[in-house]
Each structure stands twice: as structure tokens, then as C-alpha cells.
Amino acid sequence: SQQGEEDPQALSIQEGENATMNCSYKTSINNLQWYRQNSGRGLVHLILIRSNEREKHSGRLRVTLDTSKKSSSLLITASRAADTASYFCATPLTGGFKTIFGAGTRLFVKA
């Protein structure tokens, strides 16, 4: 079963607005990652936050992690039409090669 759950499932916003998507997970983690997937393409790694970090920034991306609530959020500021994609959180299972992906949030940014 999927460890990560994301909400919302889909999000439609206007260009220039901020987009926030949330992820919850079930077990202990060393880190949590966010990936982007453009329609029908491969996943692209966006950002990684470690379990001892609470917030991380990369350009227009801001990720938070709350290990007590087993949740993370991804904020995209000043969104652009090119941000239209699916966004997945991912949690590597400790001690192995498996990574559990959340269900994903489909973001649509209208120009």
C-alpha cells in the first residue's frame, strides 16, 4: 500500500498565485522528497528535506516537514503555466531501495 497520501488530488490556479500541496506518510523517515512529472514524461527530482530539517527553500519552492504529524507541504510561489504538472512526494524506506510515492497532486496553472 502507498505510504504517502497527498491532497488535494487536483488543484487549478491562476498564473501568479501560490500553490500548496500536502503529503502525509505513515512510517519513520530519513528524508522526504518531492518530484514533478509533466504529462506522460519521467519524474524530475525537485527538492529533498531531511528528517532533522523543518523547512527548505529552492528558488520558488518551499518545503516544510513536520515529523510529529508525519506530514510535509510543498509551496510553489508565483506560479507559472510551465508549473502545470503532477507533483509527488516520495519517502525512501530505510535500509533498502524502495521508495514509496504519494498519490500525487495534479496542478493546473492557467495563463
Add this chain to the structure above:
Amino acid sequence: DTEVTQTPKHLVMGMTNKKSLKCEQHMGHRAMYWYKQKAKKPPELMFVYSYEKLSINESVPSRFSPECPNSSLLNLHLHALQPEDSALYLCASHPTGGDTQYFGPGTRLTVL
């Protein structure tokens, strides 16, 4: 070279055909993965190779047969597939000690 390549981009096959998907990376990554992804769903892990040895098989039907001929190349051999196997097949690689997976663009497979 910092990319994972996959061929073909699209593949249409009948249920009696035999075909292969190919994945290549030249980043020196020693872990390579096959994922299956259905529309509007997250990727599902199928196989993991570590140092050219099969480490994980997620109870994938035997009509899918992975192969890792060398540290740069990963194949997925397909035989007697079913229409429900139609999906995007993603390859990924992972550096030793790293946390990030690098994905190829995928092969869109349609089984008729």
C-alpha cells in the same frame, strides 16, 4: 552525462508478441529500477537491480523479465502481455549512498 535514456518512446504490441524495453545511464549509478505507472497514479515499483544483481522483484508476473547486462544498461523483456499491462514504464537509477532517483522519460506501452 546526467540523464537516463529509454527506448523506444512508444511501443504497441499484440498479446503474442515479444518485445524489449531498454534503459541506459552513464552516471555510474549501481542501482537501477523499473517502475510501472498507470494514468493518474503514482509509479509502482517492479524491479530493482543493485550491482547488476536483482535485489527486488515486487511479485511481478513472469511475462515481464528484467535483465541487467552491465552497470549501464537495463532491459525489460516482454512476452505474452495482457491489455491491462498497457502503461508508462519508467526506468530510474540511483547513486550509491545517495537519496535521489534519476528517471528516464519512459516508454508508453500499449498492448492490443
